[in-house]
Amino acid sequence: MLRTLRPGRLLLLGALCLSGCVRLGPDFQAPGEAWVEHWNSPAIEQASQQRPQPDTLQWWQVFADPILDRLIAEADAHNPDLKIAGLRVMEARAQLGIAQSGRYPQLQQVSADSLYLDRNQSGGRNPQDSHSWQHSAGFDIGWELDFWGRFSRAIESADAAYFAAQANHEDVLVLLRAQMADSYFALRTAEARLRIARDNARLQKRSYEITERLFNSGESAELDLQQAKTQYLSTLSSIPDFESQVLRTRNALSVLIGRPPGSLPELAEKEGLIPLIDRAALQDVPANLLLRRPDIRAAELQVAAQSALIGVAEADLYPSLSLLGSIVWSTTTLSGAPDTLDLVGGPSLRWDVFDHGRIKNNVRVQDARLQQLIVAYQDGVRQAAREADDAASGLIKSLERERILHEAALAAERSLTLANAQYREGYSDFQRVLDAQRALFAQQDAYLVNRSNAVSNLIALYKALGGGWYSEEPLVDPASRQQMQQRTDWGELLDEPSRPAADASPLVHKVSSDE
Template sequence: MFLRQHPYWLPLGACCLSACMRVGPDFQPQHESWSEHWTSASIEQVTTPGAQPDVRQWWQIFSDENLDQLMAAADANNGDLKIAGLRVIEARAQLGIALAGRYPQVQQANADVLYSARKRSDGFNTRSGAYFQYGLGMSIGWELDFWGRFARAIESADASFFAAQANREDALVLVHAQVADTYYTLRTTEARLGIARENAQLQKRSYEITQKLFKSGETDELDLQQAKTQYLGTLSSIPVFESQIALARHALCILLGRPPGPLPELDAQPGKTAVVPLIKRAVLDDVPADLLLRRPDVRAAEQQMAAQSPLIGVAKADLYPSISLVGSLVWSASSLAGSPNTLAVMAGPSITWNLFDHGKITNNVRVQDARLQQAIVAYQETVREAAREADDAATALIAALQRDTILRDAEGAARRSLTLANTIYREGYSDFQRVLDAQRALSAQQDAYVVNRGNAVSSLIALYKAVGGGWYSEAPLVDPAMRAQMQHRTDWGDLLDEPTADPVAPVAHTQPEQQTQPEGPTR
């Protein structure tokens, strides 16, 4: 009845809804001045500008087909990546919940059917009868967003969605770095195993020679025992390296989402074992400052700030009256002859205001503000830690590159020393101790050379990880098997489709209001 008499009420309410204000602060990025112009002499020394290989797939710099296959397998099956993708889907659904707050809600609906029986007696005339009563009622409420409560909630959910995307990209960065580091740890250990076996063979021959000389009385037992000690010491390192290789393969299996077992990606080309490359420069497509701010974990930290900031407005909205348009529809009828059917329509505004909260709302605002400040500090710490990681990795790479030439020359000198020591010993100008010392030095220098090569590769991987490289994958958020399982349980609509936002775009520097919302929840 009210709507019929006042037809302008609904347009007026819509105008009020569209013209509402937003209480609480608007999100402002918290970049520190140094982060936008930061540079590092160490990073500049070990990097070169370029677009190839793409920093999103930086491992192509090694030109290793085995590593490429491992990365593809990790993208498709790694459990952490699957969970991160599902959290993006969860954030999309949470955004859909926030968007629903803008629209009218059915607060209550009921329907009832009552059966009634009666018996009337009038003298000798007794009558009985039965009839049904029907009722249907519905109440609808539409809270006008005068203070921006729902708008701020949507703003927060929107930022949380982009934070979930950034967290998935950060998981990609971490997994790709772990796969590459574990792979080259495996290759380094294989190379060390080869060195140990080679030196064990050399030392075994020396031990056999001293055995013969001791039995013939041409040398004393000291040479024999020293040769035996050195040979057995080197031989004992072989099971350690074999165990480390097995553990590295197990770690790769887990990163690839498999139980420990065979690795067809490696076993198909056994000739590539024990290859530890030396890459002297990383290829970066941007300056270090921009790369740091583009790191997925940095962007996730900024989006977490952007998600927390609107919650202050959501809390502040409780300080003001809540204005809603409410309406109800009630219909009743009866099967009793002559009984009228009734239809009642009621509508009007409703105002609720919690004036006596004893500081509860005010303190909730303070809680949200404190959480925002925590997010700001966490973001700033994340940027500083990113800069430290990049500088540390570059510094370690420089040291490894400098040691590489020195250790290669040292290995050559140790090999030459062993040749000379064997020659002098056979000619009788030296004792066997010098041969043992030369063998020990050669084994140590060869091992140090390979270990340093492995450290150089690890430092290069750490540098790419520190600048946020490897955040891209062609694998979907939800693989077909999981999609089928989830759709069998629940109607997901189009929320399991890929988001429309470009996962490569640095969305962290945009305001939440300017970001593109995913298609699924906004429909």
């Protein structure tokens, strides 16, 4: 049997149907740069070559150094910055849960009261005292309907912020892997320069001892002695500086992998070995790699999160419609007083009519913040392209200098051999020997520094293209997970969330607010 709906019920049904259908504020539009789709760097093309392996996810394998591989794996498991970034993902996940609770009634309150009444009545015809207890229990519910999309926009913002936290975690991985490789090869460079300094110091010490014997025997002038001594002591003075560089860099590596500063026994192997590279190994065009950089994806997701906040602010300009209801049961020990059960329910309308510009200006604040993030995103893309192009150019020039400096170092070594022979045979003075020793040390050191620069530029290129952001390690390490679970009921939030694929658009994996 059909029943006719009353006007009040019809209004309520209409409000429920319209709830969540209107979403104020702009829908997110990716702040892409048109030039990126067609951008290519001649320097990157020249500095790279196609290779099947390794790809940019594990670019450090191009050095074929198992020690570096082990150090990076240890850093993935124990680096404190990476741990903090993983915990921020969990924080953003909890914030998303808070926003999603707006889909349900905001007020769900159970109350219970017990009151003792002591009434003294004096005067009149029938003075009397009464003592009683009054008990009551109630349940109140209030549900603000998502009429203007306030809560759905808040969920959209928190959702984007959650994925932005994941992208920031991946960005920390990129920076960590690059810093680990850079510090590792800086240590190897310092070790190699220290070895060269010690070798040249031993060579110059022999020359100094020879000139000292010749001077004592009257066969050489004091000038030769003092010049040889000066050069030897000058080279000897560089050794403590190189030793200090080795210690500082080793300590930096220890902290990066989560150890206290100190010796790293595994570094004894391959001491002072700097790889000789030729090209970078890339499997994709630079434009695609730029857009997949974790910091670029994080910047885009931050734009999405802020865009949704404009709709949250605009919802305050319009009335809010809520459904209120209460169930109250009360009883008293006073004789003759009945027990009561009250059922109350109905819609409630609230509207801040006179805001004196507060709400409108808040909308403007949110819009200005959105525009700032859009500009920051666009600038971030340009900076990423600049970093990649600069690193590729630096790599090309370092490779060009490598061949020249290698020949110069060989020529300096040959010059020293000839200068020593001519000095012993009396065809030249000792100054030629000193000049040749000085040139040999300078050329050998310059060659090592340039090889180190080539490695640093290669690392910078992979970092600029966002390589090395993926890890098999959990976002929260087991020790931290155990501590957090002992303190707080985390439910399933500490379980590993899904991660975006490497070749996906930043917002493909964004959870819909309608799920």
